[in-house]
Amino acid sequence: MDKSSQTDLPMPQAPDQDTLNTPLYRLASASGLKTWRLAGRELLPVVQGGMGVGVSAGGLAGAVAALGGMGTVSSVDLRRLHPDLWASTADLEKEPDARERIDAANLTALDREIQRAKGIAQGQGAVAVNVMKALSAYEMYVRQALESGADAVVVGAGLPLDLPDIARDHPRTALIPILSDARGVQLLVRKWEKKGRLPDAVVIEHPRLAGGHLGAAKVADLQDPRFDFENVIPQVRAFFQTAGIEREIPLIAAGGISSREDILRLQALGASAVQLGTAFAVTLECDADPAFKRVLANARPEDMVEFISVAGLPARAVRTPWLDKYLRIEPKLKAVAHVKKRCNMAFDCLAHCGLRDGQAEMGQFCIDQQLGHALDGDVGKGLYFRGAGRLPFGNQIRSVHDLMLWLLGGCEPPQLEVERSAPIAFAATPLEVGA
Ligand SMILES: Cc1cc2nc3c(=O)[nH]c(=O)nc-3n(C[C@H](O)[C@H](O)[C@H](O)COP(=O)(O)O)c2cc1C
Numbered sequence: 051m052d053k054s055s056q057t058d059l060p061m062p063q064a065p066d067q068d069t070l071n072t073p074l075y076r077l078a079s080a081s082g083l084k085t086w087r088l089a090g091r092e093l094l095p096v097v098q099g100g101m102g103v104g105v106s107a108g109g110l111a112g113a114v115a116a117l118g119g120m121g122t123v124s125s126v127d128l129r130r131l132h133p134d135l136w137a138s139t140a141d142l143e144k145e146p147d148a149r150e151r152i153d154a155a156n157l158t159a160l161d162r163e164i165q166r167a168k169g170i171a172q173g174q175g176a177v178a179v180n181v182m183k184a185l186s187a188y189e190m191y192v193r194q195a196l197e198s199g200a201d202a203v204v205v206g207a208g209l210p211l212d213l214p215d216i217a218r219d220h221p222r223t224a225l226i227p228i229l230s231d232a233r234g235v236q237l238l239v240r241k242w243e244k245k246g247r248l249p250d251a252v253v254i255e256h257p258r259l260a261g262g263h264l265g266a267a268k269v270a271d272l273q274d275p276r277f278d279f280e281n282v283i284p285q286v287r288a289f290f291q292t293a294g295i296e297r298e299i300p301l302i303a304a305g306g307i308s309s310r311e312d313i314l315r316l317q318a319l320g321a322s323a324v325q326l327g328t329a330f331a332v333t334l335e336c337d338a339d340p341a342f343k344r345v346l347a348n349a350r351p352e353d354m355v356e357f358i359s360v361a362g363l364p365a366r367a368v369r370t371p372w373l374d375k376y377l378r379i380e381p382k383l384k385a386v387a388h389v390k391k392r393c394n395m396a397f398d399c400l401a402h403c404g405l406r407d408g409q410a411e412m413g414q415f416c417i418d419q420q421l422g423h424a425l426d427g428d429v430g431k432g433l434y435f436r437g438a439g440r441l442p443f444g445n446q447i448r449s450v451h452d453l454m455l456w457l458l459g460g461c462e463p464p465q466l467e468v469e470r471s472a473p474i475a476f477a478a479t480p481l482e483v484g485a
Contacts, residue, residue, distance in 0.1 A: 074094060074117055074454055074455070074458055074459075075118060077455065077461075078095065078459070081310050081459055081460065083095055083314065083317065083458060084322070087300070088120065088176055088202065088224050088250060089201050089223070089224040089250065091175070091176050091201070093118060093120055093176055093323070094118040094119045095313055095317065095322060095458075096119040096120075096323065096324060096326065096454060096457050096458065097114075097120040097122065097178075097253075097302055097304075097323050097324065097325040097326070098110060098111065098114040098119065098120070098122055098325070098326065098327075098450075099122055099180070099253075099304055099325045099326065099327040099330070100122040100124040100125075100206075101122075101124050101180075101327055101330075101331055101435070102124035102125070102126040102127070102180075102182070102262075103124070103127045103130060103418065103421040103422055103424075104127065104128060104130045104338065104422075104425045105331055105336060105337060105342070105425060106121070106122055106123060106180075106330065106331070106336070106337065107124070107128060107131055107166070107337040108123060108162070108164065108166025108167040108169075108337070109166065109170070109335050109337045110330060110333065110335050110336045110337050110450070111171075111177055111178070112166060112167035112169065112170025112171050112177070113333075113450040114175065114330065114450055114454075115167060115168075115170070115174055115176055115177050116170050116171045116172060116174050116175060117175065117451060118174055118175045119176075119454065120175060120176040120177075120178055120201075120202065120323075121167060121171070121175065121176075121178070122178040122179065122180045123164055123167055123177065123179050123200075124179075124180045125179050125180060125181045125194075126156075126182065126185060126187075126191075126399065126418075127156055127418055127422070128156055128160050128162075129152070129156050129158075130422055130425060131159065132155075132158075132162065135156075135158060135159050138151075138155065139152045139155045142396050143396050145396075148396040148397065149397045149398060152396060152397035153187055153190060153397060156187065156191075156397075157191075157194045160179070160191060160194050160195065160198065161194060164179065164195065164198040164199065165198065176201040176202060176224075177200055177202075178200060178201060178202035178203065178204050178224075179191070179200040179202070179203055179204065180204045180205075180206065181195065181203060181204070181205050182206060182207035182208065182263070182361075183205050183206070183208025183209065183210050184207040184208050184263075184361045184363070184400055184402070185207075185399060185401065186398045186400060186401045187397075187399075188205075188401070189216055192205070192216050193216065195223075196220040196223055200223060201223065201224060202223060202224035202225070202226055202250065202251075203217065203223060203225055204227075204228060204253065205225075205226070206253070206255070207263050207361065209227070209229075209237070209238060211241045211242075213225050213227070213242075214242050214245040214246070224250035224251065225247065225249055226250060226252065226253060227249055227253070228253040228255050228304070229252060229253070229255070229265065230254065230255050230256065230257050230264075230266065230277050230282070231277055232281075232285035232286050232289060234265070235252055235286045239289075239290075239293065248295065248299060249299055250300075251300040251301070252286070252301055253301075253303075253304050253325055254282050254286065254301055254303050254321070255304040255305055256277055256279060256303070256305030256306060257271070257272045257277055257305070257364065258277060258306075258438065259305030259306030259437055260305035260437050260438075261327050261328050261331075261366055261436045262327065262365060262366070262435040263359060263361060263365050264363060264364045264366060266364055267364075268364065269356045269357065269358065269364045271364075272356060272364060279303050279316060279319060283316070283319045283321055284319065284320060286301060286320075287301075300323060301320060301321045301322060302322065302323045302325050303319075303321040303323075303324050304324065304325035304326070304327070305437060306437060306439035307324045307325075307326050307329075307439070308326075308329060308439055308440055308442045309456070309457065309460070310456070310458060310459065310460040311460075312324065313458075324457075326457075327437055328346055328436050328439070328441065329441055329442055329453055330450070331343065331346055331436075332346050332347045332443075332447055333447070333448060333450045333453055334448065334450070338424070338427070339425065339426055339427030340447070341427030341428075342424055342425060342426075342427045342432070342434065344445075344447070345370060345424075345429060345432075346368065346434060346436045347441060347444075347445040347447060348445050349368040349434075351438070353369050354366060354367075354369070354436065354438055355367060355368075355373065357377060357380075357413070358412060358413050359404075359413045359417060360400065360403055360405050360412055360414070360415055360416070360417045361403070361404075361412070361413070361417065362402065362411070362412040362413075365435065366435065366437065367433055367435045368436050370430075370432065370433075370434055371430050372420065372423075372430060372431050372432065372433065373433060376415055380413075380414065383414035384410040384411075385410070387405075387408045387409065387410040388408040389406075389407060390405065390406045390407075392406075393406050394406070394418075394419060395416060395418045395419060397418075399417070399418045400417070403417075420432060421433050421435075442456050442457070443456070
């Protein structure tokens with residue numbers, strides 16, 4: 051099989067001088083960093099990872115793309131960012147068509163956010179959409195992202211073996227799975243090859259370092275050295291070579307990256323680009339409430355905790371009052387886990403939900419509700435996903451441009467008189483775990 055012609059992507063062209071002459075491209079090149087190509091575009095080697103719920107929407111993704119990187123809109127429950135869509139769907143509970151109406155509102159919101167990102171980007175960089183495989187609306191969100199003109203669809207939290215089928219009519223949209231070890235990459239590539247398509251890039255996310263849901267079966271596995279970039283990246287490159295894959299499949303390393311030196315080290319290992327989550331979540335342009343950013347920016351290493359989420363996957367977050375209380379009473383909640391008549395939020399966000407399905411080995415809280423509280427900056431009630439690593443600017447909230455200057459050029463611009471990251475006082479609140 052001629053693997054180079056499987057996706058009908060435009061042949062790589064030399065980047066035009068205007069693109070390469072923009073200061074960030076010059077800075078990256080002077081630092082010894084390489085650009086990379088995706089879907090016919092020449093990109094800076096920095097990707098902003100998708101962050102739900104509503105944390106990375108059109109504003110953040112567009113700001114990153116406008117500077118020449120890849121920005122990612124998180125697809126899940128975006129109606130929360132649109133007062134008209136939220137007002138018409140937030141109180142649907144027992145209506146028989148609640149789920150259809152909420153899904154429709156979320157698809158409208160996703161389209162709006164993709165257009166917003168593209169409007170801000172003005173043709174620069176790339177705008178991707180992140181969809182979790184574990185979502186019940188996974189296929190709907192992927193189809194909407196394709197129809198709304200996303201440059202790439204990025205899928206994590208499960209193996210997206212069916213993605214090439216869903217995207218069959220969109221050969222120019224880049225398809226990017228998120229995986230954490232070489233075995234997963236091998237399995238996925240073998241299955242996709244049979245469908246006549248290869249990934250356009252692969253995100254290798256390190257479960258010991260990244261934020262949100264993590265690609266390991268158990269919390270105890272998170273430290274396994276098989277996930278270390280030093281192991282995974284060369285193993286994946288070796289697999290591509292032995293499998294005779296001629297087309298270069300870019301690898302994007304994610305988790306704990308905070309400096310130009312990290313990017314240089316990862317490019318030397320064989321990565322084309324890096325993906326950051328937490329550092330972008332604390333930028334001015336991030337779509338969440340300022341209080342959300344302050345919780346992440348002020349978290350100390352000892353505030354971080356790993357636990358099993360309601361999706362059945364390990365996850366990493368800041369031990370805020372709600373999470374602290376939840377973890378303390380988790381054994382009691384598990385002891386009384388039972389199948390619920392309906393989903394707490396009426397739209398069954400997850401295909402398999404520990405709370406709704408009464409699965410005691412999974413988490414026992416409503417993830418959409420808790421992440422929604424975090425998005426709104428409710429420090430007492432929210433669930434605040436965060437990576438384990440240091441942030442480039444400590445607890446400062448800076449612009450996307452400052453972050454890019456730091457990552458690509460190692461230069462830290464003076465802080466403007468922008469928002470200061472005041473310490474957070476956690477207020478005691480009653481525990482809310484859902485229905
Ligand atoms: C607040 C937050 C929410 C996240 N949500 C998602 C998500 O919805 N889907 C996903 O694939 N990854 C998600 N992630 C992971 C990020 O996209 C990224 O890969 C990871 O955080 C990289 O590690 P870093 O935070 O150390 O840079 C999330 C991360 C954070 C911090």
